[in-house]
Amino acid sequence: MREAVVLTCLIGLGAFVGTGCGGREPPPPSDAGPKPSQEAPAPSPAAADTAPRRAAEPGDEYPRPPRPARQYTIGVVLPHLSNPHFVGQAYGYIDEGQALGARVTLLEAGGYQYLDRQISQVEDLIASRVDAIVLVAVSGPGTVGVVDRAVAAGIPVINCNVMTDSETVVARIRSDDEVIGEMQADFMGQVLDGEGTVVMLRGAPGTSWAEIRGNSFKRRLAEAYPNLKVLGEQYSQSTPADGLRLMEDFLQTYPRIDGVYNGSDTTAIGAAQAVLASGRQGRTIITTTDFQSDTERFMREGVITATVLQQTVVIGRWGIRAAINHLERRPTPETLWTPLLIVTRDTMDSIDMRGVRSPTGWTPPVGHGG
Amino acid sequence: MNAMSSKPNGAPPGAAFIGSHPPNGLWSRIGMPAVLAVLLLAFGWANPNFWSATNAANVSRQISALALISIGQTFAILSAGIDLSVGSLLALVSVVCAQQMRDYGVAAGILAGVATGGAAGLVNGVLITRANVPAFIVTLGMLVAARGLALTLSGGLPVAGLPRAFLVVGAGSVGPLPVPAIIAGGAFLVAHLALSRTQFGRYVYAMGSNEEAAILSGINVVKHKILVYVVSGLCAGVAGVVLTSRVVSGQPTLGETQELYSIAAVVIGGAKISGGVGSMGRTFMGVLVLGILGNGLNLIRVSSYVQNIVIGAIIVGAVFVDMARERRR
Numbered sequence: 001m002r003e004a005v006v007l008t009c010l011i012g013l014g015a016f017v018g019t020g021c022g023g024r025e026p027p028p029p030s031d032a033g034p035k036p037s038q039e040a041p042a043p044s045p046a047a048a049d050t051a052p053r054r055a056a057e058p059g060d061e062y063p064r065p066p067r068p069a070r071q072y073t074i075g076v077v078l079p080h081l082s083n084p085h086f087v088g089q090a091y092g093y094i095d096e097g098q099a100l101g102a103r104v105t106l107l108e109a110g111g112y113q114y115l116d117r118q119i120s121q122v123e124d125l126i127a128s129r130v131d132a133i134v135l136v137a138v139s140g141p142g143t144v145g146v147v148d149r150a151v152a153a154g155i156p157v158i159n160c161n162v163m164t165d166s167e168t169v170v171a172r173i174r175s176d177d178e179v180i181g182e183m184q185a186d187f188m189g190q191v192l193d194g195e196g197t198v199v200m201l202r203g204a205p206g207t208s209w210a211e212i213r214g215n216s217f218k219r220r221l222a223e224a225y226p227n228l229k230v231l232g233e234q235y236s237q238s239t240p241a242d243g244l245r246l247m248e249d250f251l252q253t254y255p256r257i258d259g260v261y262n263g264s265d266t267t268a269i270g271a272a273q274a275v276l277a278s279g280r281q282g283r284t285i286i287t288t289t290d291f292q293s294d295t296e297r298f299m300r301e302g303v304i305t306a307t308v309l310q311q312t313v314v315i316g317r318w319g320i321r322a323a324i325n326h327l328e329r330r331p332t333p334e335t336l337w338t339p340l341l342i343v344t345r346d347t348m349d350s351i352d353m354r355g356v357r358s359p360t361g362w363t364p365p366v367g368h369g370g
Numbered sequence: 371m372n373a374m375s376s377k378p379n380g381a382p383p384g385a386a387f388i389g390s391h392p393p394n395g396l397w398s399r400i401g402m403p404a405v406l407a408v409l410l411l412a413f414g415w416a417n418p419n420f421w422s423a424t425n426a427a428n429v430s431r432q433i434s435a436l437a438l439i440s441i442g443q444t445f446a447i448l449s450a451g452i453d454l455s456v457g458s459l460l461a462l463v464s465v466v467c468a469q470q471m472r473d474y475g476v477a478a479g480i481l482a483g484v485a486t487g488g489a490a491g492l493v494n495g496v497l498i499t500r501a502n503v504p505a506f507i508v509t510l511g512m513l514v515a516a517r518g519l520a521l522t523l524s525g526g527l528p529v530a531g532l533p534r535a536f537l538v539v540g541a542g543s544v545g546p547l548p549v550p551a552i553i554a555g556g557a558f559l560v561a562h563l564a565l566s567r568t569q570f571g572r573y574v575y576a577m578g579s580n581e582e583a584a585i586l587s588g589i590n591v592v593k594h595k596i597l598v599y600v601v602s603g604l605c606a607g608v609a610g611v612v613l614t615s616r617v618v619s620g621q622p623t624l625g626e627t628q629e630l631y632s633i634a635a636v637v638i639g640g641a642k643i644s645g646g647v648g649s650m651g652r653t654f655m656g657v658l659v660l661g662i663l664g665n666g667l668n669l670i671r672v673s674s675y676v677q678n679i680v681i682g683a684i685i686v687g688a689v690f691v692d693m694a695r696e697r698r699r
Contacts, residue, residue, distance in 0.1 A: 116616070119617065
């Protein structure tokens with residue numbers, strides 16, 4: 001009888017694998033962008049109203065290489081997909097993979113706390129002999145061993161967005177987190193006239209982005225705006241619930257908070273709710289990074305004041321481009337910086353969102369051949 | 371393990387008549403191996419790389435930490451208890467081990483890590499037996515507190531800068547055998563012998579089958595229960611050290627939900643959650659099923675979301691089948 005249970009599962013799995021294999025064509029039809037006939041400029045839905053796809057898309061500073069003769073298999077390992085930041089990136093990987101005829105497998109660890117799971121996923125990619133691995137590390141020091149093992153097994157590793165401490169990666173592709181911290185500090189310093197009190201929601205402990213952004217924010221404040229005082233700072237997982245809880249407690253602890261720094265907009269959304277509930281909107285300004293739909297809503301409502309836009313889709317595209325370039329034995333730059341831009345309510349509507357977000361309604365095909 | 375003073379030596383009390391043996395019958399002997407064989411064949415068929423030596427080494431590395439904490443969990447569940455703290459203990463052990471290692475060297479780090487696990491287990495055991503708080507509550511408290519302690523000690527940040535030599539524990543291998551697999555395999559062997567060949571093992575079954583009867587037959591239940599949780603803590607200690615080496619750093623966020631997977635491994639193996647029935651061999655099978663499922667599903671590119679559904683169904687399914695068979699008898 002237990003056999004029956006397991007067999008049923010396996011049959012289910014069989015069906016799954018079957019559909020998985022059959023599903024190697026492009027994901028949702030709404031997104032049927034470039035057909036395998038690559039160069040053919042099919043209109044992308046996000047840009048349907050304007051130009052054909054290959055006309056000056058965000059991210060063309062690092063251009064798309066010619067489509068390789070063979071189909072490469074690329075494993076992409078992400079911390080999680082519950083943040084639109086990574087969904088945007090996932091879209092970049094999948095869409096670029098299709099444009100370059102590569103088979104992209106997305107794996108997500110389920111959160112920054114699941115380092116052991118991410119390590120297992122990379123090991124599984126090594127075992128299944130993918131051609132290249134794109135890694136968004138859940139931990140800098142924690143991923144060194146497994147990255148070194150992948151490279152030793154002859155599988156090149158491209159490091160995107162969140163950095164591993166391993167020295168063996170082929171290329172690093174990221175926003176400059178130093179600049180993200182500084183941009184928020186400068187914005188706050190100018191809006192608050194260099195005077196006031198600030199709290200920091202730094203984000204996931206032990207990640208390069210939370211560390212570098214937070215530190216550069218503080219450094220810039222100390223250098224340029226010495227009268228802006230940091231009252232407190234907290235790390236947490238990147239979820240709105242954590243941001244809400246921490247911000248409520250900050251508001252209880254300090255009667256007057258003029259500015260809230262956020263390492264990522266997932267905590268900013270929580271912080272915005274806390275500020276709204278306390279009735280301090282307008283008097284407490286919130287700055288953050290990224291631009292998911294709730295961030296946009298809170299900006300329109302004037303609760304979140306400014307955000308530094310990362311080109312998440314571009315990070316994904318460049319990751320695949322770098323992998324293909326390396327596999328095709330073309331030189332690959334060691335570090336690629338994706339562009340950054342700070343926006344406010346007044347400027348947000350003039351942004352080209354194709355580099356920032358996945359098309360509305362797109363969902364990432366986790367674990368499938370892309 | 372000389373425990374009894376009130377009893378004459380010879381046959382250990384209780385063990386002979388209390389249900390100390392797993393249910394017999396064809397199924398219990400070949401059931402789990404058959405399931406494993408089906409899994410192995412199915413995954414191998416779906417992705418030929420599944421069968422490679424690299425992947426075998428992979429799986430054994432990936433499951434070694436779960437295997438170790440499942441050993442401790444088997445003792446706890448067999449004695450009609452439970453140890454929810456093991457997941458967080460991995461994190462606490464990892465942080466303590468890494469900090470000591472950074473300052474005082476590899477040996478000191480390993481020792482401190484394992485000792486931390488044992489000490490936490492001792493606290494669990496003493497609270498359960500002396501303060502009479504249920505094991506579920508005590509270890510739940512430890513689950514939360516150990517995580518907090520790990521975060522406090524580390525300031526929430528990973529502890530990096532471990533000596534290169536330490537990496538052998540997690541990444542090294544002796545011939546074709548990965549070191550973590552040797553450690554976990556050895557621990558299974560020792561635990562199996564302890565459970566099946568020693569007085570302590572028989573007492574664990576006795577306590578789990580009928581605690582009252584165990585007390586009446588003169589077993590020092592307090593002492594042996596404490597020992598059960600110390601063993602579980604020590605297992606978490608060793609597992610934490612192995613994981614620390616695998617992730618090359620002390621990680622305060624390590625091991626989340628691992629306590630639940632260790633319970634799953636024990637019950638998939640066919641142990642009764644109410645105690646008294648189960649064995650190390652069966653837990654070993656449970657660990658293999660979980661490890662091979664996770665790895666195999668990754669290799670055949672099943673979404674990690676769907677994986678959770680499959681594993682959840684298998685946990686409930688395994689227990690359902692066991693219960694159904696029990697009713698038939």
